[in-house]
Amino acid sequence: MTKLKGFGFKRYHLILLGFVTLASIATARIVQLHIYQHEFLSEQGDARSVRNIPISAHRGTITDRNGEPLAVSTPVVTLWANPKVLINQKSRWSELAKVLGESEKSLAERIEKNAQREFMYLERSMTPERGQAAQDLRIPGIHVREDFRRYYPAGEVTAHLVGITDIDEQGREGLELAYNEWLAGVPGKRQVLKNLRGDVIRDVQVLQNAKPGQSLALSIDLRLQYLAHRELRNALQEFKAKAGSLVIVDVKTGEILALVNHPTYNPNNRSTYSAEAIRNRALVDVFEPGSTVKPFTIAAALGTGRWQPQSTVDVGNGVMKVGRYTIRDVSRGGVLDLTNVLKKSSNVGVSKIALDIGAEPIYTMMQQVGFSTDTGLGFPGESLGYFPAYRRWGSAEIAAMSYGYGFSITAVQLAHAYAILGNNGQSSQLTFLQQEKQGPSIPIIEPDISHTVMEMLRSVVEDEGGGGVRARVPGYHVAGKSGTAKKQAASGGYTKDSYRSLFAGVGPVSEPRIAVAVVIDEPREGGFYGGVVAAPVFSRVMAGSLRLLNVRPDNLAQQVVKQGQVVRGGRS
Known part of the structure; x- marks a missing residue:
């Protein structure tokens, strides 16, 4: 009996000792967690409940x-x-x-x-x-x-x-x-x-x-942007064209006032988004500019001193052989001065002038006005175009370059080149950003030469029989040149019936404000000459833009062509 009582007493103390031990362990753990591991536990708790x-x-x-x-x-x-x-x-x-x-x-x-x-x-x-x-x-x-x-x-x-x-x-x-x-x-x-x-x-x-x-x-004027968009769209519908671009540049500041392309897409509805629609053709697509570069060949010739505005060139029957190539004019001209070379858009005349002055002056002029060079706009995916080194040019290449074949440019580069003509031969840096003041400009063409060429281009538009009569703007003197370029075939050479129709020009002539370049790709109905397809677009856009910009008319005495009257010329 005494042994049993002793056993029970020991068991009681063992159990009591166990409780005390457990309590001590728990107390020690609590102390450890709250004092020694408080920061760690707080961070872990926050990680599960506090978020940034x-x-x-x-x-x-x-x-x-x-x-x-x-x-x-x-x-x-x-x-x-x-x-x-x-x-x-x-x-x-x-x-x-x-x-x-x-x-x-x-x-x-x-x-x-x-x-x-x-x-x-x-x-x-x-x-x-x-x-x-x-x-x-x-x-x-x-x-x-x-x-x-x-x-x-x-x-x-x-x-x-x-x-x-x-x-x-x-x-x-x-x-x-x-x-x-x-x-x-x-x-x-x-x-x-x-x-x-x-x-x-x-x-x-x-x-x-x-x-x-x-x-x-941005430098863009939304009023001009809407105008350009509408007129380009209407032209593509009228002539059933594949695509088109139009660029308006402020000749003094280099600001791009409008830039539009068709086809286009709605950025608020991505279902219209496609590689074809999203391409900014005015900056990405390159093309041979055709007759729109002839004024710069004439400027290069005048710059050599070998040619004067009254100088003449005999284009004969409008056919000329250069090596194995045959150069043809759309119309026969006989003996032409430089103004009439541009008015008639004579390939033979400008080729003879180019062959006389040689490759270097032409190459230098084309490069200086920005053809196939960096515009400095920094636009993603922008193309530079292509221009071969002049030391590789033979007679056929010199002739072809003089009337816009053998090299490629963009619509923005074409507009910029004409802006230089309109800015007394000075080149202002192109920009998409609004400029608070006019920046520095670089002299490219002698002022008297740029003035002379501008007057020639005014005759191209205003004189009967000129290739740009459909580009006339009521109330304003404008200067410009059309171009029609065959498209290159994928297999090499040129297509038989696919063209680009172009027109580029400046207005008003008395105090140039804007340059406009129009490019229409593959018109299929109603004609394909630049003077027929692209010149009327230039006319409407130039007229609307000058009025929206409150530019004072400089030709109020002009006889406005009545609506519906047939205007002759305008083929090149």
Whole structure:
């Protein structure tokens, strides 16, 4: 009996000792956790409940020179979900599907496919109203993030120039891409407290404010852009042409006032987005410029001193053999002075002049006016064109170069070259950005030579029988030159019936303000000569632009051609 009592007493003390030991261990662990591991545990707890979430930054606005918006960012909502949580809310999928505007079956497939993940997009770029409707459902696992979406008020009219962004508001085409770093804002961060399901239950603090992007004021005049867009589109429809480009340049400042292409696309509706439609042909497509370069061959000849404005050249019957090639004129001319070489657009006449002065003056002139050289615009994907080294030119190459074959340029380069003629032979740097003051210019052509050539080109437009009579502008003296270039065939050589119709010119002659270049690709009906297809577009765009810019008329005494009267000439 005494032994049993002793055993019980020992067991009691053993149990008591065990409790004391456990209590001591627990106390020691609590002390360890709260004193020695407090910082670690706090960080681990925060990692499971405190989150840093981004604050979207507002992308900078793009405007035209008058402050009209061309690209703006509007508030939108991104709806996302935690599929691991949402998978357990099947009874409410139908409500969510209704807000999203998709079938319950489609939504279910998406959720089940991502059931093992913790993140999936439900819909991006929702309107704030629809995002709020989704939030109001209070379905566990559904989350909302504020974002921005790019919107282009002018739509297809400025699409090729302004470009587009992707869904994350990063530039992907055009000036949106070229100036992405300038336009893009810097996202901010805010600290929030979330529950175990990932729902935000409290905003803690803003760690970094979002920095909005900087705005960009373009040189484009939206009024001129709409005008050019409309007239180019109408011409393509009239002549059933494949494509076209039109560029307007301020001759003094080098600012590009309008740049349009067709076909085009609506940047607000990506279903119209295609490689063919998105190409900025005015800067990317290269072509042989044909007779539009003849004024620069004449300028090169005048610069050598071997030729004077009154100098003459005998073009005979309009046919000339150079090596194994035959050069032909559209019309016979006999003996022509330099003005009539341009008015008649004589290939034979300009070839004889070029062969007399040699390759170097022509090469130098073409390079200096910017043909096949870098424009300095920095536009993504811009082409330079092609110009061969003159030391490899034979007689046939010299002749061909003189009337616009054997090298390639862009529509912007063509407009810039004519802007140099209109600016007393001075070259101003081309730019897409609005200039507060006129920048420095580089002398390219002697002023008296540029004036002489401008007067020749005025005769091309205003004198009867000239190749540019359809380019006349009521109330203004304008100068310009048409061109018609056969297109190269894919297999080599030239096609038989595919042409580019061109016209480039400057107005008004008394005090030049703008240069305009028109390129129409493959007109199929109603003619193909530049003087027939492209010159009327130049006329309407030049007339509208000068009036919109409040440029004073310099030819009020001009007899305006009555509507419907047939105007002869204008073939080249």
